Amino acid sequence: MAKHVLTGIPVSSGVAIGKAFFLNKNRLSQAPRQTIDEGLVRQEQQRLGQAFTLASQELERIRGNVPKELQEHGALIDSYLMILRDKKLGDSAGEYIKRLRINAEWALEKAVADVEQMFNAIDDEYIRARMQDVRLVTQRVMDQFAGQENGAMPVGHRVILMAHDLTAADTIELEVDKIMAFATAMGGKTSHAGILARSLQIPAIVGVEELEQSITDNSIVILDGFNGRILIQPTEDELNKYTGLQYRFEDYQRSLTRVCHLPGETRDGYRVDVFANIELFEEVTSVLDNGGEGIGLYRTEYNYMNRSTFPTEDELTEIYTDLATIVAPNKVVIRTLDLGADKLSSFGALEEANPAMGLRAVRFCMAHKDIFRTQLRAILRAGTQGHVSIMFPMISGLQELKEIKAFYFQIKEELRKEGTAYNPDIPLGIMIEVPAAVLVADSLAREVDFFSIGTNDLIQYCLGIDRTNKHVDYLYQPLHPAIVTSIKSVIDSAHRAGIEVSVCGEMAADPFCIPILMGMQVDSISLTPQAIPGIKRIIRQVPMEDCKVLLKEVLESESVAGNNVLVKEMIFRRFPDELMFYTSLLDGD
Amino acid sequence: MCDAVVQEKAISVQNEFGLHARPAAQIAQEAQKFSSVIHIGMQGREIDAKSILDILSLAAPRGTDLSLKAEGCDAYEAVQRIARLFEERFGEGR
The missing domain is CATH 3.20.20.60 (Phosphoenolpyruvate-binding domains)
Structure with missing residues (x-):
């Protein structure tokens, strides 16, 4: 038996065997909240503006790299950019810094909470779901405050990608040809990661409990997209069994295309x-x-x-x-x-x-x-x-x-x-x-x-x-x-x-x-x-x-x-x- | 300096899926090109046409009647250009 087996919701069939790689594992940290002296208001507002500019440049760079076959995603990035530049976020957060004398992170959180309140009142599930986009965009700004690189994967070989969640913008940055399979801690049957995985025809599992706690970068895993299982440090027998299954599935898919x-x-x-x-x-x-x-x-x-x-x-x-x-x-x-x-x-x-x-x-x-x-x-x-x-x-x-x-x-x-x-x-x-x-x-x-x-x-x-x-x-x-x-x-x-x-x-x-x-x-x-x-x-x-x-x-x-x-x-x-x-x-x- | 004018126009949402993310982005993007203050009115509510979040918050489905109002030097052109986006159904085809 493998050292540990995790289960989740299978969203794209197939088997992948390889090394795990975590995307943005440290993202979950809470932003610091502080009050500031009046004299620091200008400086804090500048810090806010700079973070927005950097996040915006980063998104523009991503937008420029979107391959032709993923133009749908490209349009999504355009709407992210519009959200990022919306005065309901940046200007409103700037106001908060001045009025409440709080740090940029806290002010941004408050601006986002205002938008969330506005969205919660909407009687349309699709639009309400756009709040995710707002959160995603502000996370990028928060990452800038923290000086965190949110860039491409520093990997030279193909990996099995692990993430807390995968949003449309995250997936754009990925070098898709380096990814054998996905697993995310969040998400359900209809989440974006699944849609992407199926379009790329790679196996994927979402909603995996204890994913972040159980797997570390570079550990060998088997991802079983048929049954929604991840085998950590599999045995020789398991490796043989799943390699066989992998070949068989590839043959099967080829036969489908033929008929x-x-x-x-x-x-x-x-x-x-x-x-x-x-x-x-x-x-x-x-x-x-x-x-x-x-x-x-x-x-x-x-x-x-x-x-x-x-x-x-x-x-x-x-x-x-x-x-x-x-x-x-x-x-x-x-x-x-x-x-x-x-x-x-x-x-x-x-x-x-x-x-x-x-x-x-x-x-x-x-x-x-x-x-x-x-x-x-x-x-x-x-x-x-x-x-x-x-x-x-x-x-x-x-x-x-x-x-x-x-x-x-x-x-x-x-x-x-x-x-x-x-x-x-x-x-x-x-x-x-x-x-x-x-x-x-x-x-x-x-x-x-x-x-x-x-x-x-x-x-x-x-x-x-x-x-x-x-x-x-x-x-x-x-x-x-x-x-x-x-x-x-x-x-x-x-x-x-x-x-x-x-x-x-x-x-x-x-x-x-x-x-x-x-x-x-x-x-x-x-x-x-x-x-x-x-x-x-x-x-x-x-x-x-x-x-x-x-x-x-x-x-x-x-x-x-x-x-x-x-x-x-x-x-x-x-x-x-x-x-x-x-x-x-x-x-x- | 120029003469500020007020320009208004009644418009309706004609594209299949209503004012979802992409049309909202197009409207805000277009509105931001103008110096005029531009508002969209729906059922007594007025929102800023330069804010994608405001536009999304309308949650306007196909068939919704809206009013477009701009105030400023380039108000006339602003209203024309934004109204055209609606008429062209934001390039969605249907």
Whole structure:
């Protein structure tokens, strides 16, 4: 066993073995607080001004060294510079020195506290988070007071970088080609270090407890980005094991790059179309890069959130048209608004004891037809470009679906009468995610052109558990016999009616669930773009025959545990890499 | 010396993500090029257009109506230039 093992949150996969190097380990020291004589006020103000100038020059130097591929970060540095030069900081701190006769460090702390107070009053999480930028910038000034060098890493070899936290500006200064991996004491799943590590494709762990206390510069460590572990002073055996894992992962990644642009087709010729789920227009690039064959689920909620007015028809038409055009000749499935009144700030919160079962998705849209009309008209108009489909979420019965279709036809008629250009033949589909829809899938299938099974909600509604509730999340079981049977029955209903069926929940992105869905002969899947290469690799390597055998066994088994074992055995036999490199839904969090 | 003038203009936030860090930086940067005192008004509140922190504190999302007011020798040009940033959606495209 290694001398010591630390754990944290893995945010970027991979393994690194090397020497630890700490960035700014001494940064945490408290600034001194002193009162000063009146005669020293001028001198203290000059010291303050000088520290600001030096910090500003340093940032400008960093700005000048930002490589082209990181221009996003460059723009961030520009905003840091603006903050640094803001009179709310420098001028205000200067005033404090004069008025309270305190030293520059203390005065700056007070100026920052004022800004913080202003920011705390803001009802916008993003803007509130900018307070971090203010703190980061002032830390740079504080470092100047202390005469601390905040410069580049004095290293000649590649290191595993350790830091209390890594902010955008810190990461700019790093010579990225010298870094094998990151670990930080602070941070969570969405922190900047993780985003950077994934873009650089190096392993990273954040939120590591006792990182600073346990590791010293130059100690040999193994950083395991799969499991979020750091092994300090590993044994010979551990080194051998992880070196092997490292090579294997590199091979695996190369194989992903090879397959991701090939079609999702099994060795025995069975075809599964692999589409992407997206929320933002900007994600299209990532869909294409990862080999997505179109957009199987475009979530439209984003354009309605965090704003005071609803989007106009022209605005939505423009966005949908752009999307349809850029994805053409591939298709885009636009899901109509899937929000509850609780998510629309402009709407005033509705008192609902249980929003998940409340006025949301199509129920909300049918209660607010003006909002629904705007969106449907925009989709119909955008449908003149590319290949657009419409999908209605949260359908629970035939009557509801017929009413929605009647409204949709009424809108088409409006457009026709006005002489506005629109596509009269857009394919119509529905999400199957309410258990009632599973049971009446045969009659629903006769009304639409396709189904898409939303497994996340289906599992929650079917098993009656809220997955984000820590007390019951252990019951979130994708391979519960009730779930497997439900999905199978929906796929069979669709095929009996001669329509296509897709799966768009997280199950579609889970390497361990995909062979079962294939065994059910799902026509397509839709998943987060980043997961596409890994899933395609499985589809291309597993014969349909094996999927069918596995499905039969799973359907005959009566236990969740039994199903999980069956699936893992198959994956172990055929895809040992996946077993190593993925955390499955089946394992829980 | 020159004649100080007061210039005002109603503007609205049109870029997708509202006045987040980058647009705020652009506004402050532009405003600092002028000698006029420049204010942005929102719902009865007035802030200094030369301060990125003040602008951020508005937390103005897309669709917000604002008033731009400058006072000084170059007030006219200042208002024109800053209003143009809003109209061009800070170069965000949408």
